[in-house]
Amino acid sequence: MFPSRFRYEAPTSIEEAIALLGANEDAKVLAGGQSLIPMMKLRFANPALLVDINNIPDMGYHRADADGSFRIGALCRHADLEKSTILREHQPLLAAAAPLVADPIVRTRGTFVGSVCHADPQGDWAACMVALGGSVIAQGPNGKRAVEVKDFVSGPFTTVLARDEIAIEGVVPKAQGTRTGGYLKLERRVGDFATAAVAVSLDMSGGVVKNAGIGLVGVGSQTINASEAAAALIGSSLDDEAVDRAAELAAEASNPRGDHRGSADYKRHIVSTFVTRIIANVQRSEMQVA
Amino acid sequence: MTSLFEELQPAAAAEVQTTRVDIKINGEYKAAQIEPRLLLAHLIRNGFRLTGTHTGCDTTNCGACTVLMDGAPVKSCTVFAVQANGHEVTTVEGLATASELHPIQEGFKDEHGLQCGFCTPGMMLSAKALLDENLNPTEDEVRWALSGNLCRCTGYQNIVKAVLWAAAKMRGDVPADEAATADDSPGGEA
Known part of the structure; x- marks a missing residue:
């Protein structure tokens, strides 16, 4: 099986990626691709343009910030979280879920933010983020906005992300205790x-x-x-x-x-x-x- | 309707975007002019003619097509070949040297870790990724690391033993079965 033909772009900055999304009606962001590529192979998804964000630097992070929030970049893979000691220290729920996402091979490619954006009712991370009151930071041509994950997911496989927006980060708020x-x-x-x-x-x-x-x-x-x-x-x-x-x-x-x-x-x-x-x-x- | 031939011969179709990819595969630099939708598994098998990488389910389930990309196991049916541009890929052909099997391959041979052999390349590369990080895994850790690879023949028991055998060999210990060759009945435990 292989997907329908599509055009492929691999920008090296978020701004460039957003411009590509804005200029094309039928574009889709490719991060880990572990849900998108299977869907394209089955031809459930047939985007005309794939914007591969894997070449954009500095998005693979996850970190505990001084303000008590925990931030996960758009290219942070499930496996990064599974192996993370800082996650275990600060976010026990996420640490418990990380080894249970998909299988070990999928975890090396698939991303946390991508999973939330895929909005599969079967997605592990969206449920964790809902429990934690977490948000997604969406960046578009006019800047960034934070959307709580409970409002971000608007239905099965559907989010409120605009056509020219990219989810660049997941944010877990500071603990109350x-x-x-x-x-x-x-x-x-x-x-x-x-x-x-x-x-x-x-x-x-x-x-x-x-x-x-x-x-x-x-x-x-x-x-x-x-x-x-x-x-x-x-x-x-x-x-x-x-x-x-x-x-x-x-x-x-x-x-x-x-x-x-x-x-x-x-x-x-x-x-x-x-x-x-x-x-x-x-x-x-x-x-x-x- | 498109065909794999057309995919691999993009010039045959008019006005199709093609991209050059440079991939270091099993230590050797290779280049190809490909369509972006070509999957890494297809480039490896049909482009580079390295047919040790198998495609089983083609739906991201079975792990038969597992290769290492920059040392990490990936399902090559679920990565576009264009995404491997500039990266290093190891397939099962990259395990053995001209004269010697890799200890993981030896382990699969010694412990009867395969029957039909279809899942074996993927199993061995997942095992390599594990042993590259942890040369002293417990049985549980081996099972966990291989949990993305399906085998329909063995019941996994001998695959797990094969990986533990390889780990022991790579640590420089004498693998348990070398010391006591008495119990050599294949499929003795289930």
Whole structure:
């Protein structure tokens, strides 16, 4: 299989790339290409122009900034995050998800920001960013704007990115206290679409949840922001009652379809189980530290 | 309808954009004039005639087409050849020297790490990427590193043993099976 014919440009600056996108009706950005190229081979996507951003320097970074935010550049690969000690130190949810994205070979090419932009309801990173209250920085001809990921993803495989904008960075906001959390994914085998996956982020201070977020993967037509479930945790000390309530609300927020990976009821059950299990894991590791 | 021939002979089609790529493949510099949509797997196999790289699923699943690009494993069916311009690529042909197998190849031979052999080149390159970073992997780490490569014959057991054998050899240890040759029954464990 090979894609339809397209024109190929590999600019060496973001400005150049944005100009190319602006001047062409049917252009697409190529970063890691691990979703785009398969879609082009299947001819689900037939862009007339591919703007390869891999030759633009200084976009492969991920770093913890002095203001407490964590920033991930457009060419930061999943494998960079999987191996990162700074990620483990600052962003436990992202560190838990990194080794579970696709498979090891895809992780060497695929990018974090590209995955968020692909907006696959099965995408791991968009759900993590929703849980963390993270944003995407979009750069266009008139400058940059930040869009929260919960608003950035507007539907399955659809974002609010304008035709002449490039997502140049993902930003995770500063923690309100100590950040903890986790990611659990049920897949039949490595690299398969998830039966269901759950991202939980918790900012804790003095044993109390200051901020929380829950993102759900593969249990609806797009990434699900289970905000009511997360709200049930805020202000609690992660007591059984609050955790049970959050698990129940997360299952209610999901909207799965029964398929060969399991019935809708089964997937809802996994969502609630994963919420409970992630929080239990967090509590267990806190006890070991204390 | 286009064909792979047309893809590889872009001059045959009028007004098609072509690009020159220079790739260092298995230590040798090669150039080609290609269409941007040509996949790296196709350039390697049909352009450079290095047919050790296999295309299995052609849908980014199976890992049979795995090659190393600048030392990192990539699925060559999911990278455009034009993206490898200026980069270094290693295929299975780059593992052995003229006279000697690579320890990973020896391991696959010694531990019966293949049956039909279709997945083997990809397996060996994923294994090389692992051993280049970690010469002392645990069994779990080997399984993890190979989890993007599918094998439909072996049940993976002997592939994992082959990689552990190679790791031991590359560390300079005597591989476990060399020391005790008694247990040599193929497929003994499942």
